[in-house]
Amino acid sequence: MNAVEVLNIKKKFPSVTALDDISFSIGEGEIFGFLGPNGAGKTTTIRILTGITQPTSGTAKIFGHDIRTETIAARQSMGIVHETSNVYDDLTPWQNLMFTAELYHVGKGEREKKSVELLKIFDLYERRNDKVRGFSKGMKRRLTLAMGLVNSPKLLFLDEPTSGLDVQSNLIIRDVINDLASTGVTVFLTTHNIEEANLMCDRVAIINHGIIAAIDTPHRLKGTIQSVQSIEVSFDNSSVDNLSLVSLLSGVNDAKKVGDRYKLYTDNLPLVIEEVMGFAQKNGLKVQSITTLGPSLEDVFIKITGLERTGVIIHAID
Amino acid sequence: MLSIKVQRLITRIPAELAAGWAIARKDMMIYYLKPNIIVSGILFPLFMFLAFAIGRNEDPEALIPGLIAITILFSASSIEPVSIPIERRVKTFDRLLSAPISMNTLVFGESLSGFLYSLVIALIPLGIGVIVYHTQVFHIVFLSIAILLTSFCFATLGTLFAAYPTENVGEVMSMLNLVRLPLIFISGVFIPISTMPLIGQIIALLSPLTYANDLIQYSYGGSSHFTPVLDLIILIIFILVFQAGADKLYRKFNE
Secondary structure (H helix, E strand, C coil): CCCEEEEEEEEECCCCEEEEEEEEEECCCCEEEEECECCCCHHHHHHHHCCCCCCCEEEEEECCEECCCCHHHHHHCEEEECCCCCCCCCCCHHHHHHHHHHHCCCCHHHHHHHHHHHHHHCCCHHHCCCCHHHCCHHHHHHHHHHHHHCCCCCEEEEECCCCCCCHHHHHHHHHHHHHHHHCCCEEEEECCCHHHHHHHCCEEEEEECCEEEEEECHHHHHHCCCCCEEEEEEECCCCCCCHHHHCCCCCCCEEEEECCEEEEEECCHHHHHHHHHHHHHHCCCCEEEEEEECCCHHHHHHHHHCCCEECCEECCEC | CCCHHHHHHHHHHHHHHHHHHHHHHHHHHHHCCCHHHHHHHHHHHHHHHHHHHCCCCCCHHHHHHHHHHHHHHHHHCCCHHHHHHHHHHCCCHHHHHCCCCCHHHHHHHHHHHHHHHHHHHHHHHHHHHHHCCCCCCCCHHHHHHHHHHHHHHHHHHHHHHCCCCCCCHHHHHHHHHHHHHHHHHHCCCCCCHHHCCHHHHHHHCCCHHHHHHHHHHHHHHCCCCCCHHHHHHHHHHHHHHHHHHHHHHHHHHCC
16 A cells, blocks of 8 residues: 555645646655745645645545545544744643644553653753753754654655754754664655755655656656766866856856866766866866766756756755 | 444544643643733733723622623633634644644634633632622522533634634734624623613624623522523533634635
8 A cells, every 4th residue: 555645636726726636656665755946836735645735626645544534544644744843832842742642642651652762862852841942943853853753653744854954953864764764654755955855765756836747766867867967177276266267168058166166067078078178277277176977866856847057056946 | 323434433532532632731831821811811801890890889799790701701712812823823733733633623622721711710700709799609500500611612712713814813812802892792791681772682692791691690699681591502502603613714724
């Protein structure tokens, strides 16, 4: 049985069609990434799959339970980590966990045992009796994830779990997600961090304007745009910004600066390598490193969604 | 033979009640001592009452039931119009909307906190009556039932108004006061229903406070405009209507 089955879901609001006939399924134990620009329909999809919002038409099943007609049974097997760290600031981590567990009908002994375990995993045990109000953003995010896991869900919805977090929280959360996958928990992950999706997800769906534009493994998605290739080059004098100059070289379709390196996109690698070497010689620069790269998941995303690359930041990716 | 659906529903009742109680406990821990709840739930009805009572030389046994009724109206209906918009703003309300509980349980749990709050607050005018004015209660059972039903009725009214999809406490409170304040004047709290003009008497029939006040008056004085049983039945009907209305509105506004 699939963990999630979505069939021909449409969601229309008075002024906009948020989801237009989307269908996909997620197998048990799969980590499924859901990528899309702002307003693409990611949050609406999560709200429908968790039964908060009703679709205009179509069906969604969670472990065989129709989310519309068997909402409670469907929700019982899921944990939800919302995009915002929606914890109760006036309660302690312990009280937050107990309350969430009670909403999910977890017995007293079990919820206490699970809460101790989660507080230790997320490095919050020492602060379990402090009001959440004074916690950092990372601590609140970790607590949010712990609350999503307190009912030992078979399916976990994660909406931007690591967005804007410190390194420690990021590492803890990624480790936990990987551990969950190894124990057979299905993870539905929306993220703006494409590299995170690339590394963690078994499959990725790219949604744009309410339509699933692509759905496959990251590896296969990258294979669909083999024509997009790039080289990364670094020069000895990294303090001088040569981006505008290298972007004018013959064969370079697009360029961006990544740290002390320049990433040049092309469909003619030999020409660009030759041009780069000539550029270095002409400007008295030494090439410190040069690497040829295949398309990244980010390239796939940009190509599918029609977004534009601007400097080192991809805009409008939520 | 009960259908499988009904059997499932029955087996779920303890879990739903426990979840409702958890929601109420959470509200108690977070909201009971918030300044705007104290002002709206305790001080406002007290000042309102004093404004009408001072200088009128009324019999305390006629005043105390009215004070109890309006205190319950304001205290019971003050928790959810504060807590729910706040929870919408900080997104904790999404936790409740996505939990494996029915919408009726969510409404019940939210109302339960207002109900328990007003039970405690109702002791203040009750105590003032007994200690300061030496008022006597003739029907303690009716008074107890009246306080329980009135509290739950107005707590559910507060939850109903809080269904309005806003993150602004002031917006809900304004709408609620648009209803609560006129209720005081049309429900026989300060002006007996029998002395009202006919149109006033007809309007009074639409107010749950009319029946709450009538029942509490009966508990104190032994006489009522309607019969106590009718008051009880109509209060129960109001509770069911508010509960069903809230259930429907929360569903509708989450579309």
